[in-house]
Amino acid sequence: MKLPKHWKRAYISFLVWFKNYRKNFRNRFQAVEVELYDLNKVVEPFVHGFNSLLVVLAVASLIASEGFELKNPYLRWNNYLDLAIVVGFTISYFIRLFLTSKRLQLIRNRVFETILISLLALIGLSYLIGGEGFVEYMESLFRVRDIWPILILATKIYLIILIIERGIRAAPIILSLKRKPTQVVAGSFLSVIAVGAVLLMTPSATVNGEGLNFIDALFTSTSAVCVTGLIVVDTATHLTLFGQIIVLGLIQIGGLGLLTIATLFALYVSSGLGVGQMTLLKSTIGETRTSETFHTIKRIVGITLLIEAAGALGYYLSWHDLFDDNSTRLFFSIFHAVSAFCNAGFSVFTNSLADQVNALNYGINITTMILIITGGLGFTTLWELLKGNPNHRLRNWQFSIHTKLVLYATGFLIITGTVAILVLEWNGVLAGYQTSDKIMLSLFQSVTTRTAGFNTLDIGSLGISTTLIVLTLMIIGASPASTAGGLKTTTVSVLLLSVWSTITGKKDVEFAKKKISKETVFTAMTVFVIGAVCLFFFTLLLTITEDQPFIDILFEQFSALATVGLSRGITGELTTAGKSIIIVSMFIGRVGIVTLALAFAKRRTATKYQYPSESVIVA
Structure with a gap:
């Protein structure tokens, strides 16, 4: 017109x-x-x-x-x-x-x-x-x-x-004052733990209207933020809905990281972040390129929410006969989905998932295991798996050496752990179950022991041999850049590859036709040695402060440092000194042994000279 x-x-x-x-x-x-x-x-x-x-x-x-x-x-x-x-x-x-x-x-x-x-x-x-x-x-x-x-x-x-x-x-200003990104990470976790402890001490957080005492509130807050799952009070019966929501929020913040969540809010409620802020956040999320920091953060949060939503739906459908109230059923589903994906192990059931209604529920078992495994693979590996191949041809997929190590190690540990538990407990704690149930229960314990903390069997009833297998799985843990803890699958894999290279006389550490740098090998050695020292030192302290069987004390310390959350039933009986030791262990395990060491260690500048070399007999 x-x-x-x-x-x-x-x-x-x-x-x-x-x-x-x-x-x-x-x-x-x-x-x-x-x-x-x-x-x-x-x-x-x-x-x-x-x-x-x-x-x-x-x-x-x-x-x-x-x-x-x-x-x-x-x-x-x-x-x-x-x-x-x-x-x-x-x-x-x-x-x-x-x-x-x-x-x-x-x-x-x-x-x-x-x-x-x-x-x-x-x-x-x-x-x-x-x-x-x-x-x-x-x-x-x-x-x-x-x-x-x-x-x-x-x-x-x-x-x-x-x-x-x-x-x-303000992060760049902090860095300009000679602060390190590792100190900012440690400080962010400490601040969330402190806020969570204060909230759990309020009367509305507990059923008795008195609030948790300081040490129990600090223990619970640390366990939630560090996605461990060790508890000194029953989350299901001692905490109110308000208290449970606080724990849920702490788990989510601890799983994703305060800096990741805060950055996402900052980018959407403000005008964006500068190069200084992005440079800081790049190192905290494991990104190598500053320009990709924001996209990486969006991917981390997006993947997390998507998987947790799918997990909540799986729980909701699996509990169709358990709850009469849909709102309670929905809250339980969301709580366990977040807790499972973040490998936290917190549950709003008194006996975790060991009740008969949950232990043999295949929907609950499968949903929980999928959430634990995806949460433990790490966001880097998850994104590489989801991104796939542009040509949509499986034979052309080119995974990074990191992803290959993570997938091989995860699969090997799950299968080996399942077979070991199944064989060792066939006539033990698994006696009386059908063969299919025995396999499912063994598979679940193998998956959950790698820092998740849920259990469908009585952990205290496991035999000594099985307990040693569980301790091994616990301390190895999951993978880097994930919500889980432990020494990490890649750390142990690199160490084993290094040992194999030494035995076979190879000059370099190789895997999948790629050479692993010496810096990576040295970092893996550092993590292993410091982790072993921490385990020995904190276990020694617990044997002094606690009057409990040694195997139970050792199990508790492994569980705390690896942020697993499983226990042989002594957590609630710990003394104040024992709880304090476990709190420090959980914090070290979540922040990272090397991260915490770098946060307070003085780095020496590179020298322009070299000393003459000389051999030392070590074997």
Whole structure:
């Protein structure tokens, strides 16, 4: 359809007039914009300080409202505090919007904040002018009864996310103060453990309304963040739903890593990250290229959520006869999916999965094993498997030497462990089961002992020979860049390949027609030696502080350092000193032996000279 010529002329004239008017308007107020820019530089520090105060108030209000059962007048004062946070947050946003000269950019960069502020402002005005119809419309639109408390909760959580984002942005400053990325990683885990311990000490976290004592709260928080699974109180009966949700959140943060989650939030609620932040995060997620850091983080989070969702669906379908309440059934499914993929081993069943209803449920067994294995392969290997081959021809797939080592080692350990447990316990703890059930139970224990922590058999009833097999599987653990712990499959594989090269007289360590660098071999040796020293030292301390059988103490220490979570039943009987030793072991096992050593060791600069070599008789 063609417009008449006079309409076209009118349209063009209007555009010319509008451009001239906009140009004149901007020129007229250019001086005002300059004044606002100068004012913004003066006011900006005060705005940041005010926002920091709002974050402190938001954290205090969140802990008070969710962790304690507030009654009048404390409940009324907390409501006033919530209102002050919302009003302060709104005022801060409009001040920044008024003072900046890039308003559209601010709105685009903080879309979620803009939407949240708009909803808060609209509902607040509706309450003031008595427009309850709009509020009811919003509640019906979002299908909630009372939208105001939800928006207040969203505001407090968003403020906390913002402070985490600023922590990410401050990382280059930390590094400029001679800090190391390894120290940032260790510090991030410590901060999450501390917050989790405080939350678990609140009355709302426990059924008795008293909260956990300090050492038990610290132990539980460390076990969850370090995805270990050792418990001193029963998660199913001692913790409330609020406490279980805290544990679930700690497991998820511990599995993915605080820096990974915080970075994802920072990239979506802010304007992005700089080269300094990306360089820091590159080393924490195992990426070699700074430009690929953001894509790697998205892949890690995306793969995690996708697999956990599939696992939750598997659990939900497998428990169709166990729960009458769908909401409870859904929560149990999500909890165990996250716990299994993160290799945490926490369960909201008192006996883990050893109850008759779960131990022989093939759906539960298969779902759990798939989650444990995928979580233990490592994100690098998972992505390489999912990416596949562009030509869609299996014979042309070219896996990296890392992925090949991981797949071969994982398959060998699962099969060998299954056969060993099946043979050694055929007439032992497996006696009385059908052959198919014996195979399934043996396979499950072989998979879960490599840092997962779930069990469908009584671990304390296993024979000594089987226990030694389990100890071996536990200390080897899963693979690097995964949610699991242990010395890692690649570490042990490289050491065995090095031994084989020495025996056969080869100069280099080779695998799959590739040469493994000496730096990798030295790193594997370092991990093994430091791990052995830690095991000996902490086991020695436990024999001094605990009055328990040695095999049980040894098993407990292996489980803690390898972040497995299995126990022979002495965790709850540990003394305060024993719990403290296990806490330190779990932290070292999760952060990484070499990572923690590099975080506090002084690195010597490379020298430009070499000493003369001389042989030493070692064998």
